[in-house]
Amino acid sequence: MSTKRSRPPCSPPARQLQRAIARCLADSFAEGDAPVNRLMTLQRNVPFAVLVSALLSARTRDQVTIPVATALLDVAPDPSALRAMSPAALESIIRPCGFYRDKARHLLALAHRLQSDFEDRVPDRIEDLLSLPGIGRKTANLVLSLGYGQPAISVDIHVHRISNRLGLVETQRPEQTEQALQRVLPRRTWSFWNPWLVALGQRICLPRQPRCDACPVKKYCEKKLGR
Numbered sequence: 001m002s003t004k005r006s007r008p009p010c011s012p013p014a015r016q017l018q019r020a021i022a023r024c025l026a027d028s029f030a031e032g033d034a035p036v037n038r039l040m041t042l043q044r045n046v047p048f049a050v051l052v053s054a055l056l057s058a059r060t061r062d063q064v065t066i067p068v069a070t071a072l073l074d075v076a077p078d079p080s081a082l083r084a085m086s087p088a089a090l091e092s093i094i095r096p097c098g099f100y101r102d103k104a105r106h107l108l109a110l111a112h113r114l115q116s117d118f119e120d121r122v123p124d125r126i127e128d129l130l131s132l133p134g135i136g137r138k139t140a141n142l143v144l145s146l147g148y149g150q151p152a153i154s155v156d157i158h159v160h161r162i163s164n165r166l167g168l169v170e171t172q173r174p175e176q177t178e179q180a181l182q183r184v185l186p187r188r189t190w191s192f193w194n195p196w197l198v199a200l201g202q203r204i205c206l207p208r209q210p211r212c213d214a215c216p217v218k219k220y221c222e223k224k225l226g227r
């Protein structure tokens with residue numbers, strides 16, 4: 001007889017399972033020793049800090065992003081200070097990040113768009129955020145959830161990988177995962193899942209060799225790939 005669990009979204013057992021997973025992930029996140037914890041401390045729920053650090057973090061590890069974003073936000077804590085920087089000065093600060101020339105170009109264009117279209121305020125609507133240079137759904141949802149406390153799920157490679165390993169969703173690509181998670185998770189919890197899953201992905205549920213023995217949700221995980 002098959003031991004496969006029935007799927008969310010609405011069956012009571014699936015809801016109970018989600019709640020149990022959520023509690024374990026929240027407790028694990030509260031330990032606070034993942035790079036994403038340090039990044040969120042830097043962002044301080046400030047939309048501009050979330051936006052800048054998220055843009056810098058594309059294809060760059062958090063261990064590299066954190067000191068670079070700290071240095072940049074020290075000299076450019078708002079759009080007008082960022083606009084005042086020369087391309088060379090900006091590039092010299094963000095050089096450790098991957099694709100730093102593209103990112104410098106996007107950051108300066110971003111600072112000008114915020115001035116011309118949004119009165120130097122980071123917008124709080126997904127359509128407006130997606131219209132900004134260099135900003136995709138992952139970053140836009142991060143600004144909404146971490147910067148503005150709105151219900152939004154930012155899907156990066158960790159969120160995509162672990163959501164599938166846990167059996168919360170069955171998707172092939174990260175672009176499909178956001179909508180799939182929205183269907184199965186309570187809206188009031190959406191903004192928590194990115195930090196929870198990113199922290200787990202950085203410390204335990206690694207891409208190639210997940211450390212299942214140390215995993216706080218191992219008893220709920222469908223696959224337990226490391227076993």
Ligand code: SF4
Pocket residue numbers: 162165166204205206210211212215216217218219221222223224225226
């Ligand atoms: S049990 Fe293993 S595969 Fe499942 S979430 Fe934990 S680390 Fe990842």
